[in-house]
Amino acid sequence: xxxxxxxxxxxxxxxxxxxxxxxxxxxxxxxxxxxxxxxxxxxxxxxxxxxxxxxxxxxxxxxxxxxxxxxxxxxxxxxxxxxxxxxxxxxxxxxxxxxxxxxxxxxxxxxxxxxxxxxxxxxxxxxxxxxxxxxxxxxxxxxxxxxxxxxxxxxxxxxxxxxxxxxxxxxxxxxxxxxxxxxxxxxxxxxxxxxxxxxxxxxxxxxxxxxxxxxxxxxxxxxxxxxxxxxxxxxxxxxxxxxxxxxxxxxxxxxxxxxxxxxxxxxxxxxxxxxxxxxxxxxxxxxxxxxxxxxxxxxxxxxxxxxxxxxxxxxxxxxxxxxxxxxxxxxxxxxxxxxxxxxxxxxxxxxxxxxxxxxxxxxxxxxxxxxxxxxxxxxxxxxxxxxxxxxxxxxxxxxxxxxxxxxx
Numbered sequence: 001x002x003x004x005x006x007x008x009x010x011x012x013x014x015x016x017x018x019x020x021x022x023x024x025x026x027x028x029x030x031x032x033x034x035x036x037x038x039x040x041x042x043x044x045x046x047x048x049x050x051x052x053x054x055x056x057x058x059x060x061x062x063x064x065x066x067x068x069x070x071x072x073x074x075x076x077x078x079x080x081x082x083x084x085x086x087x088x089x090x091x092x093x094x095x096x097x098x099x100x101x102x103x104x105x106x107x108x109x110x111x112x113x114x115x116x117x118x119x120x121x122x123x124x125x126x127x128x129x130x131x132x133x134x135x136x137x138x139x140x141x142x143x144x145x146x147x148x149x150x151x152x153x154x155x156x157x158x159x160x161x162x163x164x165x166x167x168x169x170x171x172x173x174x175x176x177x178x179x180x181x182x183x184x185x186x187x188x189x190x191x192x193x194x195x196x197x198x199x200x201x202x203x204x205x206x207x208x209x210x211x212x213x214x215x216x217x218x219x220x221x222x223x224x225x226x227x228x229x230x231x232x233x234x235x236x237x238x239x240x241x242x243x244x245x246x247x248x249x250x251x252x253x254x255x256x257x258x259x260x261x262x263x264x265x266x267x268x269x270x271x272x273x274x275x276x277x278x279x280x281x282x283x284x285x286x287x288x289x290x291x292x293x294x295x296x297x298x299x300x301x302x303x304x305x306x307x308x309x310x311x312x313x314x315x316x317x318x319x320x321x322x323x324x325x326x327x328x329x330x331x332x333x334x335x336x337x338x339x340x341x342x343x344x345x346x347x348x349x350x351x352x353x354x355x356x357x358x359x360x361x362x363x364x365x366x367x368x369x370x371x372x373x374x375x376x377x378x379x380x381x382x383x384x385x386x387x388x389x390x391x392x393x394x395x396x397x398x399x400x401x402x403x404x405x406x407x408x
Contacts, residue, residue: 001348001349002347003348003350004351004353005045006348008044009030011028014027018034020301022145022146022214022297022298022300023297026046026215029366029368030318031045031049032147038144038149038151038294039152045367048149049317050188050293052314052316052317053296053315054133054156056315057290060107060182061131061156061158061178063178064129064174066129066130067128068133070132071112071132071138072105073104073105073134073135074102075110077101082268088106092138100329101153103282105134105137105139106136106137107136107155108132109159110265112130113265114269116283117269121273123163123275125275126167127160127281128161129160129161129286130158130159131158133155133206134154134157135154137152138153139151143158147177147294147296148223148298149294150259157287157377158286160175160286162286163273163282163283165284168260168285174260175286175288183210183256185314186299188295188299188302189210190208190256191227191228192207193208193228193230193252194233195220204233205257205258206258206260207254208257209230209252209255210253212252212253212301215252215254217230217250217253218230218250219231220234220248221247221250222359223248224243224245225242227240227241227242227247231356234327236346249260255291256288256289257288258288260286262284263282263284263285265285266284274392295313299312304368307362310390311370311390313370315348316369316370318348318369319345319347319370320348320369320370320372321373323350323364323373324350324371325360332375333349333351336350339400343404344408369390371407373386373387374386374387384397384398384399385399385400386404
C-alpha cells in the first residue's frame with residue numbers, strides 16, 4: 001500500500017487530554033481518531049491491526065469448536081427483565097416512537113439464551129459453542145486509558161451450552177488454554193487470575209491480566225510460575241503457594257475473562273433439554289470474553305519505546321515499511337515492493353512528497369512496522385537495500401532476494 005493513500009497523517013504531538021501511552025501513540029501514528037471520550041474511529045492502519053487481532057481470536061475459537069454468529073445490539077427491555085438486569089446502570093437505554101423500551105447490548109447472555117430456545121431441546125443437541133465479535137455499548141464512567149476502556153467497543157463473546165457441570169468444567173479448561181494461546185500469539189504475557197463473577201455469576205471467575213503500570217487492577221503474582229491472584233481476593237500473602245518463591249505485586253490490565261454461568265440464565269429463560277432417560281434438565285452455560293480493541297491498546301502499552309510503537313509481527317498492520325529517500329529511487333523502491341507483494345508480504349511504501357529522510361525515519365519508528373527497508377542513491381548504486389528490524393538498533397545491507405528469503 002502507498003502511504004500517501006492512507007486516510008491518516010502522523011502527528012508530532014497527541015491531544016493534551018489523552019495521557020495514556022496507547023492513546024498518545026495510536027493517535028500520533030494515525031491508527032485511531034477520538035470522536036468523544038470512549039468512542040474511537042479505527043483508521044486504516046488501526047483497522048488492519050484490529051482485524052489481525054480478530055483473526056487470531058477467530059482461529060483459536062474455531063479450533064475449540066466455536067461457531068461464529070452475529071447477534072443484535074438493539075435489545076428489548078423484557079429480555080433483560082427476565083434476568084433482572086434491566087436496572088444495571090451501565091446499559092444505554094432508549095425508546096422507540098411507540099414508547100417501547102430498549103437498550104444497547106453491553107453483553108449477550110440474555111440474547112443468546114433466548115436464541116438457544118429454538119435450537120436446543122435434546123441431549124443430542126449438546127454441546128454447542130457459539131461466539132461473535134461484535135460492538136458493545138456501556139455507559140462507562142471511567143472512559144479513559146485510550147482504547148483500553150471505552151463506551152463503544154468490540155467484544156468477542158463465546159457462549160457454551162453443556163448437558164452437565166462436568167462437561168462445562170472440561171470445556172472451561174479448554175477455553176482457558178485457548179485464551180493463553182491467543183495472548184501468546186498477539187505478543188502478551190497474561191496471567192490467569194481468580195476473580196469475582198460480578199454481574200454475571202455468584203461463582204469465582206477467571207480474568208486474564210497483563211502486568212502494566214497503565215492498568216487499573218492490582219494483582220499478586222509469581223515471576224517463576226503461573227500463580228496469580230487478584231489482590232482483593234488473596235489478601236496479604238507474600239509467598240507463592242506453588243513454588244514458595246516471593247510474590248510480586250503490580251498494576252495490571254484485564255484483557256479477557258471467563259465465567260461459569262451454570263444454570264442462572266437457562267433457568268430464567270426455561271432453556272432445558274431432555275436427557276437419555278427422558279428427564280428434563282436445565283442447560284449448563286459458560287461465557288468467555290475478550291476485548292480486541294483492549295488487546296490493541298495493551299500491546300502498545302507493553303511494546304513501545306521513546307520513538308514509538310513496536311508491533312509484534314502477528315498483529316502489525318504491515319510486515320515491511322519501505323522508505324525511498326529521494327525521487328530518483330522511487331522506481332527501484334516500487335520494484336522491491338512488487339517483489340515482496342508477489343511473495344505475499346504486506347508492504348507499506350512511504351511515497352509521500354515533501355518529506356525529509358529524518359521525517360520518514362521518525363514516522364517509521366512511530367508507526368512501528370516490524371521491518372524497515374531503506375532505499376537510497378547509495379544503496380541502489382551498491383545493488384543493495386538497507387534492512388533494520390524495529391526491535392534492533394543496527395541496519396544491514398543485503399540484496400532484495402536475500403531479504404525476501406528472510407521474511408518469507
